Amino acid sequence: MTIAPRPLTPLDVRLACRSGQWNAASTAGHCAGFVQANLVVLPSKYADDFRALCARNPVPCPLLGETVAPGNPTLPPHLAEDCDVRTDAPAYNVYVGGNLVATKKDIVDEWRDDSVCFLIGCSFSFEAALTAGGLTPRQIEISKNVPMYKTRAPLAAAGVFSGRMVVSMRPYLPSQVELARDLTRPFVRAHGEPVAWGAKGAAELGIDDPLGESPDFGEASEVREGEVPVYWGCGVTPQNVIMESKLPDCVLGHAPGHMLVLDLRDEEVCA
Amino acid sequence: MTIAPRPLTPLDVRLACRSGQWNAASTAGHCAGFVQANLVVLPSKYADDFRALCARNPVPCPLLGETVAPGNPTLPPHLAEDCDVRTDAPAYNVYVGGNLVATKKDIVDEWRDDSVCFLIGCSFSFEAALTAGGLTPRQIEISKNVPMYKTRAPLAAAGVFSGRMVVSMRPYLPSQVELARDLTRPFVRAHGEPVAWGAKGAAELGIDDPLGESPDFGEASEVREGEVPVYWGCGVTPQNVIMESKLPDCVLGHAPGHMLVLDLRDEEVCA
Missing domain, CATH: 3.30.2040.10 (PSTPO5379-like domain)
Structure with a gap:
């Protein structure tokens, strides 16, 4: 008799990413039924413009939510409990002046006291x-x-x-x-x-x-x-827009295919 | 001494249209401070698709509201009191099979028991x-x-x-x-x-x-x-989309520049 392993919960995936133990090629196929989010991290001075970009273009940029306050890397509990957006996705892209300059396992060093992280829905x-x-x-x-x-x-x-x-x-x-x-x-x-x-x-x-x-x-x-x-x-x-808009600042995103897994369920992004 | 005439209220304009006494070249410049709406009238079987079109494309198609029920040509009171969308705009376009077939002063004859009228914001x-x-x-x-x-x-x-x-x-x-x-x-x-x-x-x-x-x-x-x-x-x-989508049915709109004047104030379409 074999015992089927318990399927990974969203928190399991986040904790594995946080501790550096997550090695999967993509988050696709993990945590069936739970929403995976695209990430964009911006200085708070751009937050209103980014919210407007999402409101005006809801098909490519459906905004699910954002971190609780500038500089605070946690999310409202209905999106994810015990979550640090700086460490809990598998990989991140770093942009400066509209150019991709690095892909990293965490963004602790890049996170600033005015950083805001936005979560965008995923197909x-x-x-x-x-x-x-x-x-x-x-x-x-x-x-x-x-x-x-x-x-x-x-x-x-x-x-x-x-x-x-x-x-x-x-x-x-x-x-x-x-x-x-x-x-x-x-x-x-x-x-x-x-x-x-x-x-x-x-x-x-x-x-x-x-x-x-x-x-x-x-x-x-x-x-x-x-x-x-x-x-x-x-x-x-949004990452394409950030590149095209050539903001002078450091802007961060997830690495495509390597998403932040939320506690939100797929049916909660339905009408 | 001359007495300045009382400025027209939105209801004044609607009643003048309804009684056939409105002759201005456009509603532009009338009823400063009140919202003027673009109109689209569709059979109710297309209503869900049209609401989705607006939700997915909110910049060209900002949906302000709609008539109270299929076949009923009145509006919720916060949009306009004492309003009949079939008669209260100055002029209407009639489309069949995606082609403009007539421009008319009212759409009483075209209105059906399953018609729904949508109101779209205006610049x-x-x-x-x-x-x-x-x-x-x-x-x-x-x-x-x-x-x-x-x-x-x-x-x-x-x-x-x-x-x-x-x-x-x-x-x-x-x-x-x-x-x-x-x-x-x-x-x-x-x-x-x-x-x-x-x-x-x-x-x-x-x-x-x-x-x-x-x-x-x-x-x-x-x-x-x-x-x-x-x-x-x-x-x-939306009228361009109706033409391009070539719906077989009769679809109605306002004549461009000849809008329905609402009781809603301009500041109520702001964020």
Whole structure:
């Protein structure tokens, strides 16, 4: 007789990250049913502009919440108990002057007494619904990271922030697109339904690589005969905006695919 | 001694429209301080999709509210008392199959027992703030309708609705752009700050006519030496989306520039 191991809780993952013992290639597939968040850490002087960016562009930038006060790295308890955003995600990106200068296991040294961390919803929240509906995302089937593409679709500018949308792509048959839309529509704070699809959608978004062979982030997927690309808003968008906005300050984010696992449940990001 | 006439109240304008006595070229400039709304009337089967379109694209489509129940043409009292949306705007557009088929003084004959009317915020709400800040919009100075342009910027699709953003344009000197942004930013349910500006903004939005000589709606403005175009999200966007989405049904809207005047005050569409 074997005893199945207890599945990891969100707190287990956070504590493993905090103690340096987390080594998984991605947080995808861990803590099924719990929300994983994209992170953006900014000096508090930019906080109002960033909240406005999210309010004006809720599809790529659905704001789930933020740290409790400038300089305090903890979250409201409904998002995550016993959480330090400086150490509890697996990996972080460090930007200075709009350029990626480092990827690190924690951001204790970079955190300042005016830092604010924002949490952005993630498409991992709707992938279980796609799978349950018979539309398993291809990158899960082939064990890769989801492919992400920069678009030419401009966000609505907000204060110091302006830039273009990033999308994630999952290939489906044209006959499956309406079901994929219906299954993901309820996840309003996790990008919701696709923004566009097919050759027309790729053209509208200004994606020159509709077969998806050269994603800007993540890994190329496998587009099979007859399938079309289906594009969802992506939580990497704020990091793209930070790069395009060329803020002079040090700005931090999670490393794509290495998310902060929250105590919030997937159904809580639904309408 | 002359006695100044009492300024028109929103109810005065609505009653004048209802009785066929309203003849002004536009509602712009009337009832200062009160919100004027863009209208979209749809069969109730599309109501959820339209609410989602607005939630996903709040800059061009800020939803202020809707009629109290399908088939009932009245509004919640905080928006407008004694109001019949079928008669109380000066003029209406009628679309069938995505084509504009008529412009009418009322939509009593087109209103059905499943019709729902949606109210969308309007940039008229922030023009008094621009004027008070020393940035009188050019089209007010020269007594024209504001110029509006179709863009290539895709909205995030929602159910049956997909299409491109429409923007309004006001020219300013580059040195005035930051003040124009600051003055309009608070009006979050009236399009808020500009989405883009200057030659770079025109290119990002895919506007091939940056001097603004051939607007798609309204009238050409007057761009003076050294000025750049500044673009705001526009409440004509939903009508553009309705045309692009080619719904087979009869869909109604206000005639651009001929708005429904509400009892809601401009400060109530601010953050």
